[in-house]
Amino acid sequence: MLTLLILTDFTDAAFHAAKYACSLSRNLPVKRIILFHAYQAMAPVLVTTEPGISSEELDREYTDMLLELANRLEGEAHADTAIDLQVENARMQDVLNELCVKENIDLVVMGIGAKRQQTEGSSNAVSIPEKVSCPVLVVPETAVIQPVKHTVFATDLRELNDASYNELHKWFSMLGGKLDVLNIDQQEKEFGPESYVEIKELHFRLEQFNPEYHYNNGAEEGKSIIRFAHQRGASLIVSLPRHRSFWGDLFHQSISREITYRSDIPLLFVHDL
Structure with a gap:
């Protein structure tokens, strides 16, 4: 049985990758999906800007955003696949390998946006597959969601x-x-x-x-x-x-x-x- 770790920065590309990962659970033995956001790595689309906000408050805000994402993904995964949420106040590159070991991750899933592909700017989609200790699936925003045949x-x-x-x-x-x-x-x-x-x-x-x-x-x-x-x-x-x-x-x-x-x-x- 597989455990998938989905990296998200709450962009459209990340959501598309999450949908793709959920669809895999309909054809592969995926028992658990973890939606993960490391909020020192990349700022999300929406976040509070109040001065002096604590790490605990940020954790709650990002957890709420992950919960909203999980709700949007409802029905996309197999009914027997559990979806969990995890937030870290850290740079993604600093905690990813440790998290993969701790949670027995079989596959890391991440997206890459169409605009990012056009500009060819620096991207985690290039650096993370080389550095992470377990397999990485990079899902382009334009990829068709379909079974792998x-x-x-x-x-x-x-x-x-x-x-x-x-x-x-x-x-x-x-x-x-x-x-x-x-x-x-x-x-x-x-x-x-x-x-x-x-x-x-x-x-x-x-x-x-x-x-x-x-x-x-x-x-x-x-x-x-x-x-x-x-x-x-x-x-x-x-x-x-x-x-x-x-x-x-x-x-x-x-x-x-x-x-x-x-x-x-x-x-x-x-x-x-």
Whole structure:
């Protein structure tokens, strides 16, 4: 059974991500959803401006706002899924990992707004997936809320350990549906003989999901992934961001902005453990 942590700053994009997360509970075994706001991280849309307000009073105000959000989400989640509220007087980045451990979080869900995608300004949607210890689902404001029936897994054929494959197996098993594996040629090997061992290992590890394999050695990897996902009619893109090679660089170079700021398909970042 899964526990989801939904990050909210009370924007339209955050509400859309919350609706998307609630919809997942209708197809995945989600037992609990936590609506979470850290009010030192980002100011909400509405908050009191009275001078000298105490932390306790702010907690109450934000809790009321979370309660209103929970009421708006009524009927969106499975009837057996509990929705809890949590507020922290802290910077989100300072408490998120601790909270994930304390609450046994399986998945962090967050939104990214259409305007933010257009301006490509700094965003938690880029930084948090790299830093948080559990998987992160980034939901664009323009993403269609629908069951996940077709997933694209983007990889650069690097060697993964058993823990990483176990995490991928967990999500691919729960999501079900069709799986496409898109191999990205980051080192310009062009998938020749030197890639044989990695390709063989990948096929062996994912055999039970009967995926289709595809190869891309073109430029602009981030855009290529999104374009491929659209061509295949995918409803989810999966990647592994925490690695010093392709996906590690992804979060420090322009590719990160391409895939996060350009995509209208939800992005599931499953960490390379």
